[in-house]
Amino acid sequence: MSNSLAAAVLTTADLSEAIRAVRTLLDLADVGRGEVDFEAVIRSPDVVARIRHVLPDLAWSAKAGKEHGSSEAGDNPADCLPIRVFDWGRPLDRAEPFIAALGPDPAAVRWDLDEWSAVPEAGLEAISQKYAYLTLTVNSRDLYQDEPAQDHTVHVHVRNRNGFQLARAHWLADQVGGRFTGRVEPAYL
Known part of the structure; x- marks a missing residue:
């Protein structure tokens, strides 16, 4: 893993639209050995129960x-609310059930891709696993749940070599009916 820049390419109040965009972007990437990571702030015992399912x-x-509770200590998360989830390296098929379990709580779901595939007709070369990620922030505008929102944002990560690769962000945004507005944030992985 390596640090990258994350570009917001679609923000919508419709979670199903955001998930459709993620699916489209995953179809454009190589995900053969992909995995998914979860970060969230959980405030409700009901959400904890659904996520633990x-x-x-x-x-x-x-x-x-x-010191107020953790999975490492074997504590019950429902007794320690609010909790922060940092759960990495899960199978790709866990992403959508996790998202469905969230309710109103903020989260970031990051897909670690094998690569952003080359798009010769757009002049884009392949981007290796080291810099190929896709994140959906749910009920949050930013990657770290510091900016709660009632909408959801799809971020594409690309390599920061000789500056941010704007062409890749614009092209990926076009594929999902979004628009790259220039909003980027560092992704510390």
């Missing part, structure tokens, strides 16, 4: 700090 061995810690 999807990820029974969920990795989490109390938002107030690990």
Whole structure:
């Protein structure tokens, strides 16, 4: 893993539209050995129960700090709310059930891709796994759940070599009916 820049290519209040965009982008990438990572702030015992149904061995810690509870200590997350979820390296098929379990809580779901495939007709070369990610922020505008929102944003990550590769962000946004507005943020992986 390596740091990248994440470009917001679609923001929508319609979660199903955001998921359709993610599926389209995944179809444009090589995901053969892909995996998915989850970060979230969970505030409700109902959401905790639904997420633990999807990820029974969920990795989490109390938002107030690990000394207030964590999965490492074997604590019950429902007794330690709010909690922060940092659960990485899951199979791709866990992403949509996790998203469905969230309710109003903010999260970032990041797909670690094998590569952004080359698009010769657009002049885009392949981008290796080291810099190929896709993130859906749910109920948050940013990657780190610091900017809660009632909408959802699809971010594409690309390599930061000789500056951000704007052509890739624009091309991917076009594929999902979005628009790259120039909003980027560093993704520390």
